[in-house]
Amino acid sequence: MPSQEVLNWLRTRFFPHIWCPGCGHGIIMHALLRALVDLGKKKEETVIASGIGCSSRMPGYIDACTLHTTHGRSLAFATGVKLANPELTVIDVMGDGDCTAIGGNHFIHACRRNIDITAIVMNNNIYGMTGGQASPTTPVGAYATTAPYGVLDVPFDICKLAAGAGASYVARATVAHPLLIEKYVRNAVSKKGFAVVEVVTHCHTQFGRKNKRPRPIDNINFFKDNSVMNNKASNMTLEELQGKIVIGEFVNIELPEYIEQYKNLIEEVGGNRG
């Protein structure tokens, strides 16, 4: 059961939620709320933004300042919110299609700009809400409604993408590791800069049924059996890493943050006096 502090962050009157029984998104929402409670965040000073998709319905259930935007564009909306009011804690929750397909451009530029926003990417390797179409993270050979003969194109590694594009903090966990999600989200929200937490989750309804993991527990077991911490992975060969999910913190560095730079600019041109 969630603690009373966590329940206090939920809009329970809008329940039941839209997620299928056994969906991983609830595990992620719970970890996010535990992290926010732990950090002592205030609901009226916390913004949860999202785009479109199952995962993007999460903000509706959270009793904060919540912004459910258009498909793929939530980071651009969140950028406007954060720049307009830097005092707000801004968290953007996205799915893999939302973040890396239609929103890919916004994602890499948010990383590059290093604006103080936390992105939580719920990667279930599929477009769940629209009926199980292949996404940019569907593995090669996996089946989807738009890949009835198996996916041909190579998936993104979201963490490598974020690291390459310049994010200050990049980590990955799976829904089989809820305490790790909570820890990484806490670190990400505390980081002054753009932080990315990829959470590998499942859509047993749309992905699992077609790919021999039809029950939620099949997926949790799959994640447990195939996750490798990055310190261990660094000593493994490419063959050994085949099919594995490398989890852990990949980037945790201090970089100039965009809004701090802009505040300095305002001061330089005398805008803080008006």
Add this chain to the structure above:
Amino acid sequence: MPKVEFWQGNTAVVMGAIAAGCRFFGGYPITPSSEIAEIMAAELPKVGGKFIQMEDEIASIASVIGASIAGLKAMTATSGPGFSLKQENIGFAYMTEVPVVVINVMRGGPSTGLPTKVSQQDVMQARWGTHGDHETIALAPASVQECYELTIEAFNLSERFRQPVILLSDEVVGHMREKIVIPEKGSYHIVDRKRPKEDPEKFVPYKPDPEDDIPPMASFGDGYRWHVTGLTHNQWGFPTNDPDIAEEKILRLMRKVRRFKGEIVKYDTYEVEDAEILVVAYGSVSRTALSAVREARSRGMRVGFFRPITLWPFPDDELRGLLGGVKSVLVPELNCGQMILEVERVVGGKARVFGKGLVNGELFRPSEIFDFIKEVA
């Protein structure tokens, strides 16, 4: 003493916006509107405002909507292709009732078209560019002075009605330099969005004020918590498929503008009292049209001039009231016939309506419109 400047229209848009209280601009480079972003980049930080060059046109309107939800008056500027790219998020702002100002400095289209040349081909894109029903408010400046004043007006209308307002400028108006008298602070009206007064725990974010059908708007960060979604939503901002609630939401979006149409519409006239021929023109074309009308009057022809300043809502009652003795209505515009459809609707067969389109990237010469008048007379 009021200050006098010699500015281009795009400069006047920026200065008007800042005078209106704009403190956020999200932009992306596109001809012929780029000066607006460039001047904003220089001017906004001087007043403590925020400028950001986003990664694309879609992101720039998204950032502007986000900034407005966080409490700042915010705008973006673009031209034809960029205006097309922004349409989905403009629809989001209609649905979520977020005030934003969008400047479209019209150029020739479709597609990349004539980036450096004037057109008026986006009249209907401004009205129907985004999907779904909504009421559009779009203003068309015809001078540098109006670029300043109508940008202030665009912010005022946007704040009052909680929806996007489009400034339909064009390449000629945007780039032409002429004298402008800067109105003194306090000489013009500034409207700020209505804020909720109730306790945050009792706040119902989309509960309309029965006075005007417009709900007061809280900002993220000012103590209120609320949900914003582009999905059809109930008074708490939460998604619903309830047919009655869905219908009332859309009807209210229409009603909140239609109720106050008489206060929104703006237009200009010249020598309409005894006119038998009426020339209807807007934006840059209205300048050459007025020149031609003056020439015709000097030759004793009974020609009048009507200039819609709000293209949307179209000043239909106002035009209808001038049609008494009018036998012919002439509509020159830099497209193949967009605003003429509104004029024909208003005239309703009571006079002959003639259109004259120009889509070669040039502006009409006064003599061309004068010849047009002579053909009809």
